[in-house]
Amino acid sequence: MDIADLTEELVAIPSHRAGDHDERAAGDFIASWLRERTDATVRRDGAGNVIARKGTGPSLALVGHHDVVPPDDSQIEGDDYAVERRNGRLYGRGTADMKGCVAAAMLAFAAVDPAGELVFASFVGEEQGGIGCRAAIEDGFAPDYAVVGEGSTGYSAAGVTDVAVAHKGRRGSTIVAEGEAAHASEPEAGENAVYRACDAVDVVRDVQFPETAVLGHSLSGSVAVTEIDGGSAWNVVPERCEVTVDERTVPGERAPLERVETVDGVSLRIDQDLPPMACGDAAFADAVQSAAAAAQDGTPEQVVKPHATDAGWLADAGTDCVVVGAAEPGEAHTADESVSIDVLDRCRAIYGRVARMWDGAQN
Known part of the structure; x- marks a missing residue:
């Protein structure tokens, strides 16, 4: 399935925490999509998170969240969110933060025969302080490694998707x-x-x-x-x-x-x-950087982010994390939020490369 098509479908589903527009419908869509297209074990936990697993061995999680901040009036179209494709970008609430990379992780998860156990997780309540991630951790969610799909593009150079090894x-x-x-x-x-x-x-x-x-x-x-x-x-x-x-x-x-x-x-x-994040495994960070380099013409670097993400909660619980995603600085939470379709496809490729080769034994 095309990354732009899947992102458009997911973005159009309202998922901000207000009345009937909470994350349930988006979570239902993700879970149904995974059940129809993979043989993975897919479950919805009590908080509404979507968690899928396949393979065996050391676990690598592709992590995102399907809740968004409330949309601007211009980002609403009837009962749905408005989504527009223009000049190689998708415009709409959640395109950059971060349904685009949830879609990229879904496609990578479905396509990959992983080196170890591959976990897909899309959390609720990230925009409310990591509600879903914290609930999952309390329920035993503890992958060995995680690639969190928050924005890391445009930090070292314009258009380059970098690997964030830490954030505040x-x-x-x-x-x-x-x-x-x-x-x-x-x-x-x-x-x-x-x-x-x-x-x-x-x-x-x-x-x-x-x-x-x-x-x-x-x-x-x-x-x-x-x-x-x-x-x-x-x-x-x-x-x-x-x-x-x-x-x-x-x-x-x-x-x-x-x-x-x-x-x-x-x-x-x-x-x-909200806890900061620090990757404690240099070999993992280097491997993800190599995967990112193979998926683009630019030269990705290891960088640090100024913003808190769910990677902080995961790292605090013992998971070695990096952040790799399509969003660029300043894109999220804006009335003209958008994301590059090519960079979304790049992230899909990065996630797939990491999942195929990382089994925790490289270091």
């Missing part, structure tokens, strides 16, 4: 400063929560960004205050103030944000902690 995570925190309300005409009668929050922000500004290296590639994190909310009226000393902090984490490191709690009346709440 994201920790979202809230600094909560509490004080005592008073009339603003007598500020000394209270404790100003905004002042305490400002003292905590000064602590954040002095925090060193975390850094590490993965397979010889440097990875630097960041910390930024992004929102502040406090006070109830212009003439009242505020008794509460909250400050949002966005931290991009790196493998094995976290910024010491707990230092803000040295300020009187200040506490730190962790709201989200």
Whole structure:
């Protein structure tokens, strides 16, 4: 089946988490397609993930997700998502992130006689913090290796599909400063929560960004205050103030944000902690890079990504991961989201090459 045709069919199925547009119909389509075209064991787990297996030996998983962020109004056509083929690209919600590479993985999975056990997994809820991936891991999903089909094209050079051996995570925190309300005409009668929050922000500004290296590639994190909310009226000393902090984490490191709690009346709440990813097997990364080189004219490199993916959850659970996908920087989550059809077909070829030769014994 043609990669563009399959991607169009999959993209047209609404799959954002809102009312009747959740991921069930897309998951049904994927599972039915695999059952009709392969002799693999295909199952839907309790979370709605689609997981298929064939072959024996060390396991390699081709991993994606079939949920998307809510579409722009221009990306809706009746009860479906709009999909348009133009100038060698497919346009529509989910083309780049990441139904195109789910389709590429489906085709590779169906066509390949794997060297070991080949696993296909398409998760739900990636856009909500990895809900599906985490549920699968809790249910025992533990492949030895994984190629995650998030975007890795255009990092080293325009149009080149690279191999991401690491990516940052994201920790979202809230600094909560509490004080005592008073009339603003007598500020000394209270404790100003905004002042305490400002003292905590000064602590954040002095925090060193975390850094590490993965397979010889440097990875630097960041910390930024992004929102502040406090006070109830212009003439009242505020008794509460909250400050949002966005931290991009790196493998094995976290910024010491707990230092803000040295300020009187200040506490730190962790709201989200999406783990970073680091590939721990150089031979696996090199093998995928070789497969990527054989599938294109450009010269792929090993790179690092700034964005968190489900690869972080898998790596945290012990799977050696790389990220290889068609999406280019800046394509995902936009009103004119699109993906190159040729690069989708390239990713299908890369996934197939890796599955045919990787059985975990190369290293």
